[in-house]
Amino acid sequence: xxxxxxxxxxxxxDQKGLPPTLAVxxxxxxxxxxxxxxxxxxxxCGKTSTLRMIAGLESISEGTVxxxxxxxxxxxxxxxxxxxxxxxxxxxxxxxVSDNIAFSLLRSKVPKARAAEKVKMVAELLEITDLLDxxxxxxxxxxxxxxxxxxxxxRSADVFLLDEPMSQLEPHLRAKLRARIKDYLIQNKMTSVxxxxxxxxxxALADRIAVMDExxxxxxxxxxxxxxxxxxxxxxxxxxxxxxxxxxARVAVEGGxxxxxxxxxxxxxxxxxxxxxQPAAAPLQNGRRVQVGVRPHKIVVxxxxxxxxxxxxxxxxxxxxxxxxxxxxxxxxNAFLIxxxxxxxRAPHDSQVVLGxxxxxxxxxxxxxxxxxxxxxxxxxx
Amino acid sequence: MAYLEVRxxxxxxxxxxxxxxxxxxxxxxxxxxxxxxxxCGKTVLLRIIxxxxxxxxxxxxxxxxxxxxxxxEARGVAMAxxxxxxxxxxxxxxxxxxxxxxxxxxxxxxxxxxxxxxSLLRIDHVLDHLPKQLSNGQKQRTSLxxxxxxxxxxxxxxxxxxxxxxxxxxEMRLELPRVFRKFHSTVLYVTQDYKEALALxxxxxxxxxxxxxxxDTPVAIYGNPNNRRVASLFGDPPINLFPIxxxxxxxxxxxxxxxxxxxxxxxxxxxxxxxxxxxGVRPEDVAFGFEPGEGGIPVELAAVTPFNVRTVTLLKASxxxxxxxxxxxxNSLAAARGHRKGWAxxxxxxxxxxxxxxxxxx
Numbered sequence: 001x002x003x004x005x006x007x008x009x010x011x012x013x014d015q016k017g018l019p020p021t022l023a024v025x026x027x028x029x030x031x032x033x034x035x036x037x038x039x040x041x042x043x044x045c046g047k048t049s050t051l052r053m054i055a056g057l058e059s060i061s062e063g064t065v066x067x068x069x070x071x072x073x074x075x076x077x078x079x080x081x082x083x084x085x086x087x088x089x090x091x092x093x094x095x096x097v098s099d100n101i102a103f104s105l106l107r108s109k110v111p112k113a114r115a116a117e118k119v120k121m122v123a124e125l126l127e128i129t130d131l132l133d134x135x136x137x138x139x140x141x142x143x144x145x146x147x148x149x150x151x152x153x154x155r156s157a158d159v160f161l162l163d164e165p166m167s168q169l170e171p172h173l174r175a176k177l178r179a180r181i182k183d184y185l186i187q188n189k190m191t192s193v194x195x196x197x198x199x200x201x202x203x204a205l206a207d208r209i210a211v212m213d214e215x216x217x218x219x220x221x222x223x224x225x226x227x228x229x230x231x232x233x234x235x236x237x238x239x240x241x242x243x244x245x246x247x248x249a250r251v252a253v254e255g256g257x258x259x260x261x262x263x264x265x266x267x268x269x270x271x272x273x274x275x276x277x278q279p280a281a282a283p284l285q286n287g288r289r290v291q292v293g294v295r296p297h298k299i300v301v302x303x304x305x306x307x308x309x310x311x312x313x314x315x316x317x318x319x320x321x322x323x324x325x326x327x328x329x330x331x332x333x334n335a336f337l338i339x340x341x342x343x344x345x346r347a348p349h350d351s352q353v354v355l356g357x358x359x360x361x362x363x364x365x366x367x368x369x370x371x372x373x374x375x376x377x378x379x380x381x382x
Numbered sequence: 383m384a385y386l387e388v389r390x391x392x393x394x395x396x397x398x399x400x401x402x403x404x405x406x407x408x409x410x411x412x413x414x415x416x417x418x419x420x421x422c423g424k425t426v427l428l429r430i431i432x433x434x435x436x437x438x439x440x441x442x443x444x445x446x447x448x449x450x451x452x453x454x455e456a457r458g459v460a461m462a463x464x465x466x467x468x469x470x471x472x473x474x475x476x477x478x479x480x481x482x483x484x485x486x487x488x489x490x491x492x493x494x495x496x497x498x499x500x501s502l503l504r505i506d507h508v509l510d511h512l513p514k515q516l517s518n519g520q521k522q523r524t525s526l527x528x529x530x531x532x533x534x535x536x537x538x539x540x541x542x543x544x545x546x547x548x549x550x551x552x553e554m555r556l557e558l559p560r561v562f563r564k565f566h567s568t569v570l571y572v573t574q575d576y577k578e579a580l581a582l583x584x585x586x587x588x589x590x591x592x593x594x595x596x597x598d599t600p601v602a603i604y605g606n607p608n609n610r611r612v613a614s615l616f617g618d619p620p621i622n623l624f625p626i627x628x629x630x631x632x633x634x635x636x637x638x639x640x641x642x643x644x645x646x647x648x649x650x651x652x653x654x655x656x657x658x659x660x661x662g663v664r665p666e667d668v669a670f671g672f673e674p675g676e677g678g679i680p681v682e683l684a685a686v687t688p689f690n691v692r693t694v695t696l697l698k699a700s701x702x703x704x705x706x707x708x709x710x711x712x713n714s715l716a717a718a719r720g721h722r723k724g725w726a727x728x729x730x731x732x733x734x735x736x737x738x739x740x741x742x743x744x
Contacts, residue, residue: 175619175665175706179685179696186685186719204687204694207717223688224713241690242552266507297691297711318559320581323604323617324666324708325691327581329556336504338552340691342710349560 001191002068002158004031004054009063011049011215023049025215026063031159034189036182038202040238041212047195048163050212054193055161056080067158080159085152087164091136091144098123098132101151108155122150125180127173141168146177153184160185162194166201178204199239203227211235227295228360228377233370236293236363242327245294245337248367249273253286260284260364262292262335270335273310273357276379283373284364290373293363299339301328301347303356307381312337312355319347330355383446385410385568386431386536391440393426400426402592403440408536413562413569414597415583417576417615422589424572428538431570432459444536460534462525462542468513474500474524475509481532499527502564503557519550526554530565537562538570543578555581576616580604588612605732610741613662613734619694619706622663625738630655640728641699643679648730658738665708667729670695678725681705686718697726 011024024046031037039047052058054065056077064071072080083104091100098119105115123129126146136144145168152160169177182205185192196202202209203223211218211226211234219231230236236244247270249262256277264270273292275281284290300308314332321344328339328347332355339355347353362376384407393401400423408414416424429435431442433454441448449457468477475496476483482492500506503523508516516524522542530537543551555578562569573579579586580600587597596608607613613621626638628651636651637644640661647654670683681697684704688694693712697705705726735744 171618172614172620175687175689175694176696176704179687179694179706182687183685183696200690204689207719222717224716237549241548243549265504318556320556320559321600322577322580324664327552327556329553334504336553336557338556342691349563 001033001189003033004159004191004193005029005064005066006050006054007064007066009050009053009065010061011046011053011058012061023215024053027212027217028063029210029217029220031191031193034186034191036185036190036205036207037193038206038209039193039195039212040197040199040202040209041218042238043197045212046215047210047212051161051163051193051195054159055082055084081157082159082161083152083155083157084161085148085163085165087167091147091151093136095135096132097128097134097136097139097147100136100147101132101154104151104155118154119150122154125153125184126150126177142170142173145169149181153181153190158191160190160192162192164196165194167196167198181205200241203239211238213238229372229375230293230363231372233291233293233365236365236372240295242296242338242340244363245296246365247292247294247335249290249292251284251286251288251290253284258284260290260292262333264334266334268334270333271312273362275309278379280378280380281374288373289367291365291367291370293365294337294357295361295363296327296338297325297340297342298358298361299337300356300358301339301341301345302354308356308358309362309376309379310357312357313352314355316347316349316351316353318349319345321345328353383443384408385412385445386570387443388427388431389441389443391427391430391437391442393423393430393435393437399592401430401437404589404593405440406587406594406597408568408570410568411563411566412584413559413567413571413582415571415573415579415586416589417573417579417583417586418589419615420574423592424589425540427589428461428540428570428572431536432461432538433457458535459538460529460532460536461538461540462529468521468525468528470513473510473512474505474516474520477513477524478509478527478531481528485532487532495531496527499531499561502561503527518547519553522546522550522554526558526561530561530567533565535568536570537565537567538572540572541574543573544575558582576618580616588615606743607734608743610660610662610736613736617664619665619689619708621734622665622668622705623736624661624663624703626659626661628654628657628659639701641679641681641703641705641726642701643699645677645679645728645730650730651735654735654744657744659744660736660738660741662734662736663705663728664732665694665706666692667732668697668705668707669727669729670697670707670709670724671727672722672724674725675727677730678727679705681724681726682721683718683724684721686715688716697724699726 006029009027012020014020041047053060060073101119102115210220213234219235226239247262249260252259258275260273262270312332314330317329320327326341326345330337359379360377364374386408388406390403392403430437478496479492505523588595596612628636628638637646681699684698685696692708694708
């Protein structure tokens with residue numbers, strides 16, 4: 001195992017007859033030894049190109065990739081000592097599942113008995129013991145993906161690279177396998193980078209997450225950082241399920257009192273938030289157009305105590321119980337807010353409900369640049 | 383008599399029996415969600431009700447009459463699919479109005495109906511926009527408005543939120559019930575997403591292998607499932623299933639080995655002594671803590687996986703039994719690495735007992 005460093009890495013695809021395209025722009029990131037990193041973003045954001053540059057499957061246009069202290073730009077994929085699981089599985093069809101998994105172990109001169117032991121262990125971990133004697137073409141997509149993961153995880157390598165490793169996993173296995181894989185990576189101190197379009201998966205597995213958009217790293221932080229301190233609108237909207245409520249607003253400062261006037265979709269005034277006038281609130285200047293972000297599960301339905309910035313009264317559109325949580329759709333002055341409670345909430349439709357917005361539920365972004373200008377958690381409760 | 387009745391409908395394709403004589407009743411104004419894994423026959427059922435497929439056996443009744451001899455266009459059934467398509471050259475108003483125009487409704491009525499539904503779906507400010515000027519969410523709302531505007535007697539929606547982005551999916555999920563209420567629509571809604579089924583259904587029909595395993599309210603499906611298959615389809619992470627063999631102790635109380643620990647099962651298990659069972663425990667009914675307590679199973683906290691608004695933990699008991707537990711978001715655990723000792727306590731009042739062989743509820 002080793003650390004991994006990306007130092008100002010850029011990828012330009014320059015194909016004959018086509019204008020050059022910038023896939024990854026000036027990406028820097030340091031992955032500590034044994035750390036699990038998720039690379040997330042929508043399709044085409046550059047996350048897979050980044051992974052492929054680390055693996056040696058794409059050339060690095062600019063910048064340096066280091067494993068430990070060793071620059072690997074010029075090394076062939078096979079010389080980099082990385083293990084990779086592909087989204088397309090890439091299993092050898094004429095080899096049985098067990099031989100597919102053992103292949104690289106035997107090639108790197110691991111004794112047969114030791115290889116068999118490792119195959120057995122990883123097969124149990126990924127629930128493919130019953131499949132070991134079968135051939136890949138007879139397996140379902142989810143099973144092939146588990147075999148592909150097994151083949152990467154049994155190896156010893158400096159860095160493990162996983163491309164959409166769990167996209168096809170059977171829903172009833174997903175939660176358990178995610179947890180087992182995380183446990184396995186941590187126990188074996190495996191430095192890992194995985195690519196996923198599914199932020200839920202990244203939040204579940206990763207120590208830190210790199211969020212990319214249009215080839216540019218937007219934020220690199222722990223799951224808690226990304227949730228509580230999103231650096232811009234893209235991250236705020238990408239992370240979290242249900243996503244953050246985002247509402248257009250304008251700041252009005254009168255006699256030192258700060259009000260953030262939230263607009264509804266039609267452009268009318270929906271409601272306003274009073275923000276305590278403190279040094280931290282300085283970015284909320286009079287007339288500034290901002291987007292107000294409110295995390296659904298931080299909203300307190302029918303608040304009883306203190307500690308909320310604002311109470312809003314709205315009309316319940318619907319209240320939906322999902323087994324282990326409840327979703328509430330509420331109209332406040334013709335703006336729509338989603339709130340999530342971790343209990344069953346009794347809120348009949350068309351009834352009035354009070355929503356409390358605690359400090360740490362609120363985020364303010366500049367409407368033009370999209371950059372975060374204030375996180376409510378930085379305000380001191382009045 | 384229910385407004386929409388499916389009576390003993392069977393349909394095979396070649397040797398494959400897709401629907402095996404199933405029945406369903408939907409009351410006027412009710413939304414019934416048909417939920418099941420892909421390939422379970424959901425879409426075939428909708429197509430039979432719409433009249434575009436004929437059943438091998440059985441009948442569909444709408445409004446008290448068999449519609450066996452009524453063509454698809456005369457059944458008063460509207461159907462909307464995963465991919466809504468809008469006419470690109472018409473503005474949102476005309477797109478929504480098109481079913482009314484096709485029925486030659488008077489201009490006054492067209493205006494009134496389009497504005498009514500547009501305001502309900504919060505698109506009244508973009509009615510003069512062409513589809514290309516609309517956001518994805520507004521397009522979705524516009525097409526929904528179009529399928530509802532002429533007041534179909536039965537509205538069938540085939541996984542309409544499957545391909546839309548998360549923000550729109552959640553908003554629409556919360557807004558659809560209001561639209562259904564307003565139009566007093568009789569709705570059959572197909573989905574593969576259990577959360578959508580719980581969120582939208584007045585009742586849910588769990589369709590598997592061509593028949594309904596259970597048709598019931600969301601609360602009953604989740605908390606009181608007929609069998610192990612239904613229990614496993616609802617919930618993420620899914621329900622924990624522990625094979626147990628309850629025994630009666632010298633004190634007369636029934637207990638079982640769970641995760642290598644003897645656990646008293648309480649009075650509900652009184653009749654189960656000596657019988658092979660499976661104990662079903664939802665992750666949110668397992669409490670994990672670092673302090674021992676009565677009835678606690680000693681475990682190792684193996685992994686912490688934050689999961690949307692909750693935190694999921696994988697616990698390993700001394701006999702290698704794995705237990706998934708889920709609690710409201712807990713950042714104090716989020717950065718935990720490495721194993722720690724703790725105790726898992728199962729809320730046995732909420733646990734479910736199944737027969738080990740048949741999977742039926744006991």
